[in-house]
Structures are given as structure tokens and as C-alpha cells.
Amino acid sequence: MEVLTGGVCAAKGFYASGAEAGIKYQNRKDMALIYSETPCVCAGTFTSNVVKAAPVLWDKKIVENAPYAQAVIVNSGIANACTGREGMECCEKTAAAAARALNVPADSVLIGSTGVIGMQIPVERIEAGIEKLAAGKAHSTEAAQSAAEAIMTTDTVDKQAAVRFEMGGKTVTMGGMCKGSGMIHPNMCTMLAFVTCDIAISKELLQKAVSESIVDSFNMISVDGDTSTNDTFLFLANGQAGNPELTEENADYEIFKEALHYINTTLARKMAGDGEGATALFETRVVGARNKEEARTLSKSVICSSLTKAAIFGHDANFGRILCALGYAGVDFDPERVDLYFQGKNDKIHIYGDGVACDYSEEEATKILSEPEVTVLVDMHQGDAEATAWGCDLSYEYVKINADYRS
């Protein structure tokens, strides 16, 4: 497996573009296009929030019923959530405009929106934006970059990943992009993430692989515990790699799943590390749990704890908050058997064991906690299962961003 650049344009036959459409207040790119020159098998997962944005309802229908997908239109700035009938009409008009501009069926057009909830999108700006996107689309690293920038809201960096691998005698390429960075606590999916691939694969197997991969990637991150109304993950596969169509869970499927896991965890980590106001990626790895489910629950509880997140921001080895977060996760364990470690790029120190604080150096702990990626390692000594969750610290900047977001 070879790591590449090129994001959603890395795979054969995929085009992208980004454009300014005047949806955001500032003059910033706010619309993106992903387009495949040939029809795609498509899989997706969506928010579990009862309040679902209009584009989520639109996409679910396409993923479940349409014969194929061929384009994705994304806007940032307005989420098109809590917008009633007018919001659904906006999706219909968006798909119709994209269908005309790209010469594809309207029911092959997927839609993603992100931004303020409760406002209506000025649909004529979307329609004009689609003209620009169609005219500017290209199969290039620059085009993928432009699309990845256009979907950003409070993100500070664009988030892309791509890999290449061999399968059935052919070279297959997969690439994706996503955006965070607030209201991030995905449940069944993430805010907005799009992965393209030139693999030939059946729809059933693709959906299975996607649904499984989400659980240990996007569903293991949290910025603020708020599960968005717009969470959307979409995977488009156009088959241009020319491999024999993947239809069963054989050795090739395992290769594909490994590549998918790499792309998804890479994007998920980028999203967590660029959480609103974040100064550090905060990783919690739980080992020695009784089962996978408990390992996931425990690791997620730690990265979701506001108090622990604030301590990480303050570079403070306040390990009691970590134990406290493990303790209210809903998993039974004996606190006296737990071991806690802080882990940096080169150092690892034992913080807690045998029911009491270890005799560690506060100075060394502060040094580790000042790195841009901080890992807490928890050994439960209950079994063999493990899981990793990713979050970020809680800073003044998070509060600032979210106290002022609309203004």
C-alpha cells in the first residue's frame, strides 16, 4: 500500500473543483464538486440524529434507491438543516442544476451541506455556483485541493488522504477528503467525508465495508460531544481500475478494507486534531479490555471528558480526571488494577497503578503533554480487546469560536 497525494482526484476518472458562490459571509470558497466520468457504485452512512438536514434525507434516498451516483455537490456556510419543505426544494433544485451542467441524471447527484443550522440557502447562488464548478472541474491534485478547501468552515487546514494498492493484477487508487471541526461526535458517520476509488466492487460489499470501517474510525472521534444534523460519509467507486468486480469477502476484500481503514482513520485523526480551537490531537488507547465494545466505550469516554480536555490544554498531568472518565463510562472494573501512561513521540511514563499515583516527574509529564499529539495509554488488565479514540483539547478558542459563530 502506497500513500499518495491527490485526495478525491487520486483515483482514475474522478474530477473535482471548488468555487466561491457567496454562501459564506466572507469571500471564501464555499462550494465543491466531485464528479466521475463514469457511473459509480455508492455507499454511505449518515447521522443518527433525529433532526436530519435536508441533504442527508436526499442522499439516503439516492444511496438506497438510485441505480448509480455520479456527482457530489457540497456547500459550506449554511447547513440546510431545520429548513422544512423549502430545504428539500433546495436539494431538488441543486440536483436539477447539477444534472443539466454535468449531463447526468438528477438522481445520480449527491448533496452535502455544512454550516449554520436554521437558515435557508439562497438557491440561485447554488445554481450559479454549480455552473462555475462544472466549468472548472479537473482531474488533478490542485482540483482536489480546491474542493477540500471549499468544504471547510471553522477548519484551519484541509483534510485529504490517498493510497494505491494492487488487487487482482490491477492498480487500485483510493482518496478522500473531509471537514470538521465543531459539532463533531459522529454516530454512524462523520460531519462530511467523501472517498473516491476506481475499484470495481458490488454495492452490497461496498456498503458492508463502509459500515464496518466507520465504527473504528469516524465513530471514534469527538470534538465536543455534539452529534451533528448533517453527518455524511459517502464512498464512490467507478470501477475504472479494471479489476474483476469484488463481490465476496476474499483476500482481495481484506486488502481493500485495509486501504479503506487507512483512509478513514487518517481523515478521522485529522478531523480530531483540527477540532475547533484545538492545540493538540488527544488520543486515548485502551488495551486489556474484556471486549471491543467496552474498549471503545472507555476510550471514547476519556476523549469526551471536558475536564480532561481542559487539563490537556493546560499541559497538566491531572490523571484523576482520566480515571474519573473511565469510571463513569458505564463499564465495570476494579480501579486498583488499572495502569495509566502518558505517551509522547519519544517518551512514555507510568502515571497511575496499584490504585495510587506513581512516583513520576511532573516536569517530564508536562513535557509530554505539551507535544502536538498526546496519547493516554490505559491498560485495564481485564482481557485482550483494545480500541483507540481521538479527540482534542478544550481551549479558550473553542468557546470564542462557538460564542460568536453566527456573527
Next chain:
Amino acid sequence: MEVLTGGVCAAKGFYASGAEAGIKYQNRKDMALIYSETPCVCAGTFTSNVVKAAPVLWDKKIVENAPYAQAVIVNSGIANACTGREGMECCEKTAAAAARALNVPADSVLIGSTGVIGMQIPVERIEAGIEKLAAGKAHSTEAAQSAAEAIMTTDTVDKQAAVRFEMGGKTVTMGGMCKGSGMIHPNMCTMLAFVTCDIAISKELLQKAVSESIVDSFNMISVDGDTSTNDTFLFLANGQAGNPELTEENADYEIFKEALHYINTTLARKMAGDGEGATALFETRVVGARNKEEARTLSKSVICSSLTKAAIFGHDANFGRILCALGYAGVDFDPERVDLYFQGKNDKIHIYGDGVACDYSEEEATKILSEPEVTVLVDMHQGDAEATAWGCDLSYEYVKINADYRS
């Protein structure tokens, strides 16, 4: 029912005091005593966190097995949690010292601790502090005030409440105190709260009333979603009112429960409004829910949402975040049937209905959201059940307090 001052000293026969024992870094009061001149029937509820502080384990044993309780010793500054065998020994020595100083059995001494997790308490300072507390104890409003101040950590104000009511031809008085103000997301109980009463009541009935009252008072508040290792609620009843012992759920029991509910919700609201860094009490009242449980879940989801809390801090009518938090609460509903209102002391405005934003004045919304107590009223239109939850806004100060807490 008459509202009084006097806190834990309002009821007959109860004494209190506060003292400096050198547990906290600064020269601040950090130990409190509650003492009854006669033995008390006692009930309690404790944290559901798997990681339980030593005093929680100690108190559970006393509440369940000891014939009666007569004193409570509280320290702030160090939580005595994650302290292993040494932590339990500290409780034993604390109870022994209080038994000597107050001439009561060691197994009638309850203990509460709050502060940093993972540090050992210098027990000789506790022993010296107990001498001061015993010497200074008094049955007065000032003594109750001193005790209420001594249990504060990051609290900015002390929290007390007291009421008087008639029962069985006698006057019964009940009073309490509590402290917050971080790691507040009680589950089965709150951080530290103590209520005294001169009622004569059976232990079984007292525990039943306490357990029921907690559900709609302390369990409905949250500051940061972190369920503490030390949550403790204790109720001491010494029978000095002289009423016929309350042993069954008759009309007198209803009067008692009403008084208890008043004390508990008053203390709980004070705790939420004085959450770490809070500039406002943030109340969410859900009406028209299908059942009580769903009403509780929905209202709590809103007051726990970091994004909503940050919007309240910014006085920003970002109602989409409220709908979003309702949507991920785990309760099924149709977003198009929900009505949202912002409510201030004198004003109430309709923000969202029929699936879209109402035509409200942003200026008026900002005015309401700038008051010290902000209420969101949610009508689900699904049934008759309702519940209220209390939280606070999320401010820079919360981050500051918790990034620096130990230093």
C-alpha cells in the same frame, strides 16, 4: 411552607462549624462539621462512578449498616479519590478523631471530601482541624454559613437553603448546603450536599423520599458532563421536632416530600448557576413529552450541549444547536412538530415552529439571552409529560479554571 435562612443549622439540635486546616494551598477555610446533639436517622445517595472516592465507600457502609449517624466531617482541597488503602485509612483516622472530639461512636461519623483527585490527604492536618471544628461548633446561622463556605472549591458563592413546615401538630425545619462547581453531572447524586432536619421519620421512608427526590433535582443538573468520583448526598434527621414518627406514605409524607423537593431543587439550581466559569443559569424545560423519562432525557441533552452552552455565553440565538441536541438525545420525534421558545424574566419569544425559524427579533432574543437566568422552553407536542434540567453557559473562564486547576 416558610422559607428561612440558617442552612444546616436551621433545624433543632444541629450544630456546625468551618475551619482552616491547611488542606488547600491558600489560607482558606477547608474543613466543615455538621453535628447533631442526638442520634440521627440517615439516608444517602452516592456517585454511580465505578471509581469511588474513599469517603464514598466509607459513607455507604455507615448509611447501610450503622445504627445511626451523628456527625459529618467534610474537607475541601483534596478529594481522597484514587488513593488506595492509604485513602481508606485516612477515613478511619478521621472518624476516630471526630469520635474522640465529639464523644460519639466512630461509626456514626460520615465523611465528605472534594478537590484534587489522586493526592493523599495529610491526615494529621485533618485531626488538628477536627479539634478546631469541635471547639468552634455552634447552633447558629453564622455557624452554618461558615460550614457552607468551608466546603467550597471553585464555587464563587456558598449554597444554602432552609424551610419550615407544620406536620402532625409540630413545626418541622429542614435545611441544607451543597457545593459545586466542576465535574458536575450527578448520577444518583450530586457532588456534595448535606441536608439536616428535625423530623422524626423511619430510615426506610427517608431513604425512599431521598432517592425519589434526587431524580428530579440533583440528577437534572450538569456543568460539564463529568460524573464525579465523590458525589455524595446525605440527609440527617434527628427527630427533635417531636412529630409522631413518620412511617408510611400518608398526607404528612407528601408535605415532607414537598419540602425536600424545594430544598433539593433550590440547592441544585444554585449549583448549576454557579458552575465553573458560568455567567448564567441555563434552564431547559421540556413539556408535551410522551413520558417523564423522555422529558428528562431531552431537557438534559440540551443543557449538556457544549455548543448550546457556548451560544448562551455569546448571547447568540443559535437555536439550531438546541434542536440538534434534542435530536441526538435518543428520543424519537418529528422535528416539524416541535416548538421552541426563549424565556426571560418578563419576556417569551417563539423561535422555531412548523419545521422552520420563526420571524423573531434577533435584538429581543439577545436581550433575553443576556439575563442571568435563561430558559429554553421546548414543546414536543407528543404527550403530557414534562421535566426541567439546569446547567450553565460555557465560558473562557471554565477553560481557564480547568486548565490551571492543580497549579
